[in-house]
Amino acid sequence: MSVRSLDERPAAQEQPLSKARSTFVGSLGRHRLMPVLLLAVLVALAPLLFPSGFYYRIFALVYIFALAAVGLNLLMGYAGQVSLGHAGFMGIGAYAAAIGPAHFGLPGWLSLIIGAVLSALIAFLVGRPILRLKGHYLAVATLGFGLLLAIVFTSEAEWTGGPDGMSVSRLVLFGWSVRGSETWYWVSAVLFLAGAAIAYNLIESPAGRAMRAIHDSETAAGVLGVDVSRTKLLVFVISSVYASIAGSSLAFFNGLVTPDVAGFLRSIELVAMVVLGGMGSVVGSLVGAAVLVLLPQALTFLHDYEHMVLGLIIMGVMIFLRDGIVPSIAAAFRGRRG
Secondary structure, three states, rough: OOOHHHHHHHHHHHHHHHHHHHHHHHHHHHHHHHHHHEEEEEEEHHHOOOOOOHHHHHOOOOOOOHHHHHOOOOOHHHOOOOOOHHHHHHHHHHHHHHHHHHHOOOOOOHHHHHHHHHHHHHHHHHHHOOOOOOOHHHHHHHHHHHHHHHHHHHHHHHOOOOOHHOOOOOOOEOEEEOOHHHHHHHHHHHHHHHHHHHHHHHHHHHHHHHHHHHOOHHHHHOOOOHHHHHHHHHHHHHHHHHHHHHHHHHHHHOEEOOOHHEEEEEEEHHHHHHHHOOOOOOHHHHHHHHHHHHHHHHHHHHHHHHHHHHHHEEEHHHHHHOOHHHHHHHHHHHHHHO
16 A cells, blocks of 8 residues: 555545534534524514504514513523522613613613623622522522612612603614614514524533533532533523613613512513423523413403403413423424324
8 A cells, every 4th residue: 555545544534524523513503593593484474463553562572571581591491590580680771771871871772781781790799699599599589689679779769760760762773763663573573583592502502501411400510520600600690681681672662661670570470481481492481471471462351350360371371281381382292293
């Protein structure tokens, strides 16, 4: 065998290997991108079914709350950490959108960014001691954090307007004033799709695999080399940024912000969205948000019995679809195909 033939052998073996690697990377990229593309198609086609322009407003709210639910789902559904005060970060984003232009003359988009950075910083500082707790201790600690922020927003009337809240200036981008339900439908949809794309990439990354390992067993994850404290803190910070951006968007959309945006009931709504749609499912976050935003609108004809029927429906879903709507339907579909 000649020296030339020896030199050519590694190249011949390396080519199929590099081809297989590129094929794997391409398939992984498509795997991450496909759900977002399907969601984008759904967003684009949904207005064709709207009976009136009022539904642009309703679905804009769905996308805004779905964005916050995606962040909370990363924390609860993938990392297994409970938060009952996550609306506090929505409040930080909402009041940043209001206080920045009103008190400091900042543009709205910059106030949104400052709110997200501030939420991440507070989450980092608060998360380090809180995330050492587990189970109901963690739930109570996050509940206290959310209640504390709600009290601050209510009591600091000079800055926040107190219990009555304060008005929020219109969001202006490149000289264009973002206003109207139809416009906000597309703006909120783009924000949600961007958040979903980031979430899917995070889930498929090494950090995402570490999150799932922590969800299964923190002890086993630590034995396998996962930095448990760092990973939990990372996902807590990321989920706070999601909630803050959703809160700023809600404030700009409504043109008004009150302490209710950071209240206990709002935190429970976010948890309910995640659980109803399905923990560990990005699409489930959208479905859960749609259920809790659309159902009250559909039940208005019941007047005094609206909340009772809504509660019964939620109980029925959790009894018969224990894993949440999306995972339960997906499991049933897979079983039928099998």
